[in-house]
Amino acid sequence: xxxxxxxxxxxxxxxxxxxxxxxxxxxxxxxxALAVVFALVALSNTPAADNTAxxxxxxxxxxTYSDASGYIAPETAALFGGTAVTDDAAAIDAVRNGKAExxxxxxxxxxxxxxxxxGADLGLFENSGYQTVARQLLVASxxxxxxxxxxxxxxxxxxxxxxxxxxDGQESTGFGGIIPPMIFLVLFFLTFLxxxxxxxxxTQEEKENRVTEMILTTVNPNALIGGKIIAxxxxxxxxxxxxxxxxxxxxxxFRTSLNLPEFDLASLTFDPAxxxxxxxxxxxxxxxxxxxxxxxxxxxxxxxxxxxxxGGLTILMIVPLYGISLxxxxxxxxxxxxxxxxxxxxxxxxxxxxAVGSLSGWEAAIVIVELFVLSAIVLRLAVRxxxxxxxxxxxxxxxxxxxxASK
Amino acid sequence: xxxxxxxPVHIQNFRMDFDGTTVVSVLSFxxxxxxxFGFLGSNGSGKTTTLRALLGIYAPTSGILHIDGRPFTxxxxxxxxxxxxxxxxxxxxxxxDVMTYFGQLKGLQRRDAVAWSVRYLERVGLGDKVKTKVExxxxxxxxxxxLGVTIMNDPELLILDEPTKGFDPVNxxxxxxxxxxxxxxxxxxxxxxxxxxEVERLCDRVILLKDGEAEAYGTIPAVQNHYGGTMIRLxxxxxxxxxxFYEISTLSRNYAELTLADGxxxxxxxxxxxxxxxLVRSFTTSKLSLEEIFVKVYGAETEKAGV
Numbered sequence: 001x002x003x004x005x006x007x008x009x010x011x012x013x014x015x016x017x018x019x020x021x022x023x024x025x026x027x028x029x030x031x032x033a034l035a036v037v038f039a040l041v042a043l044s045n046t047p048a049a050d051n052t053a054x055x056x057x058x059x060x061x062x063x064t065y066s067d068a069s070g071y072i073a074p075e076t077a078a079l080f081g082g083t084a085v086t087d088d089a090a091a092i093d094a095v096r097n098g099k100a101e102x103x104x105x106x107x108x109x110x111x112x113x114x115x116x117x118x119g120a121d122l123g124l125f126e127n128s129g130y131q132t133v134a135r136q137l138l139v140a141s142x143x144x145x146x147x148x149x150x151x152x153x154x155x156x157x158x159x160x161x162x163x164x165x166x167x168d169g170q171e172s173t174g175f176g177g178i179i180p181p182m183i184f185l186v187l188f189f190l191t192f193l194x195x196x197x198x199x200x201x202x203t204q205e206e207k208e209n210r211v212t213e214m215i216l217t218t219v220n221p222n223a224l225i226g227g228k229i230i231a232x233x234x235x236x237x238x239x240x241x242x243x244x245x246x247x248x249x250x251x252x253x254f255r256t257s258l259n260l261p262e263f264d265l266a267s268l269t270f271d272p273a274x275x276x277x278x279x280x281x282x283x284x285x286x287x288x289x290x291x292x293x294x295x296x297x298x299x300x301x302x303x304x305x306x307x308x309x310x311g312g313l314t315i316l317m318i319v320p321l322y323g324i325s326l327x328x329x330x331x332x333x334x335x336x337x338x339x340x341x342x343x344x345x346x347x348x349x350x351x352x353x354x355a356v357g358s359l360s361g362w363e364a365a366i367v368i369v370e371l372f373v374l375s376a377i378v379l380r381l382a383v384r385x386x387x388x389x390x391x392x393x394x395x396x397x398x399x400x401x402x403x404x405a406s407k
Numbered sequence: 408x409x410x411x412x413x414x415p416v417h418i419q420n421f422r423m424d425f426d427g428t429t430v431v432s433v434l435s436f437x438x439x440x441x442x443x444f445g446f447l448g449s450n451g452s453g454k455t456t457t458l459r460a461l462l463g464i465y466a467p468t469s470g471i472l473h474i475d476g477r478p479f480t481x482x483x484x485x486x487x488x489x490x491x492x493x494x495x496x497x498x499x500x501x502x503x504d505v506m507t508y509f510g511q512l513k514g515l516q517r518r519d520a521v522a523w524s525v526r527y528l529e530r531v532g533l534g535d536k537v538k539t540k541v542e543x544x545x546x547x548x549x550x551x552x553x554l555g556v557t558i559m560n561d562p563e564l565l566i567l568d569e570p571t572k573g574f575d576p577v578n579x580x581x582x583x584x585x586x587x588x589x590x591x592x593x594x595x596x597x598x599x600x601x602x603x604x605e606v607e608r609l610c611d612r613v614i615l616l617k618d619g620e621a622e623a624y625g626t627i628p629a630v631q632n633h634y635g636g637t638m639i640r641l642x643x644x645x646x647x648x649x650x651x652f653y654e655i656s657t658l659s660r661n662y663a664e665l666t667l668a669d670g671x672x673x674x675x676x677x678x679x680x681x682x683x684x685x686l687v688r689s690f691t692t693s694k695l696s697l698e699e700i701f702v703k704v705y706g707a708e709t710e711k712a713g714v
Binding site for chain 2: 012015217218
């Protein structure tokens, strides 16, 4: 029956959450906003990209230029559609009066003095084409002066470098080894941000709608709260997918136009031990914070009353971020040890140390056991608070009364 | 399974303290299988607290509270229908979704829960509200839905805390009919109510709770006898004298109600009244109604409380 009821609770909670218009409005607002931002970025990048490509053969507009530096090659400038002049004032007037499209003024030292660009206004996005052409002409002329394309590329500093380092005789993995276990920290953090408020209010509806008595005589509170938490997690996954979808589509199909960096997945190193420890730390942390938020929600008569305590819990969680340099430089120091073992500081500290490789096996074991044991205690307390406390619809639950009830 | 000698509801030496305040000091009673039991008392006398402790919502300070021979849990208890004093439903969901959810939690298959709910809603005049959100219903309509949720698993034990609260007379009759049907089918009913006529009509036995203790407990005639039992309704001319044989409960022009003292014979009172020069036009005797007993037991404390 308990198993059956667990499934019933999960089904009811998921269905009614996903069936609400408000849920979809708030959930889809994020990907829609992302899509709008991506579209704007793509739009703003397109003219620049087009202009860059065009600049290599034809700027698409004609221009005059003066060159105090002597680096501009007239034949290269001609390819871009440029004509050399000496009277800047007249050329600028011509642009101002609409008799010429653009005029560039190259200073004696273009690395120190900005190149001045004058042009007919073509609009916010199109105007960037003038700067692109002016810059490209200078680069192309310099490359032509060097003569050797490879030398030109080296001069730009556009060269790949691969580093190999060793730790205890073993090749260390660098950032490629840090990123995979760090994913658990990111996942935990995102899940908390997304679901914290819902965790807090998971039992509020029963209290605010006076359903507690009916529900407590119908279903075991463990099944009720367990079902609600699982349902919450399922709803959170749906939200994450909704948020991730535009990023995924953007990366797979519009990476170039969005100027997104290319990730080389082959450089990532998946250390099984770190991954397992990271997963266990994330799961234990999630359980602890979920249990604590449910307990707070069960104690407080309204979501508003519970909000202050949730703020305190969030601060506890992120405090280690302020000491991250200390944790990195001195993982065995006093502060690092406190951050590692105090349960509400542990999640970020331990997962971060695990990712960078400074969390030893026995330290990880202690933290994992601590998180899971405390989670079990807090979840049990949360159920008890709900069972014996949620009937107090309008007042804060007395912990003394609830604990006395457990004797 | 009920132990051989234990009735479906067994409460023994129950005590309940909240933060040092005793709400129920010592309470013992049983509800027998198939009977309808009235749990009576003034506001704040501990009735709802007792029901909550019986159903495991409160942990008792001491004592035994058993349903079917053991402390109640939703998994191990009998098919229970509980209508709490504090009513509430999930407000944002449709009526059919809420009823189906509770039906499934009570062990019905989803299909059966839906079919039962539709039939019930038709019966109580809410057939067109199946897909309406609960929050859109009136208070009385929500009460009907709540009653449906209470009885939808064909309960063996019905525990009803002020079931007619908020019902108009028509719906009160409907509710009483439904309770009567379950009683006829053999269900055990434990009912808290302040409607004494309902108690007299439905209940086999009652308990009166006062100051956290049982003031009276037994069948309705036994309770009536316990409180002196007899009242004289008198239509007369003259002036009713005071007497140690009775207490004048009601006195108006030519009409009086006299509550007899214990063991006093009605004929003796009639003879005294006639001897005092009263012209007696009508002289009828009856037992005290439960309402009169209720007023007698709780009247003083209710007045003190300013209610």
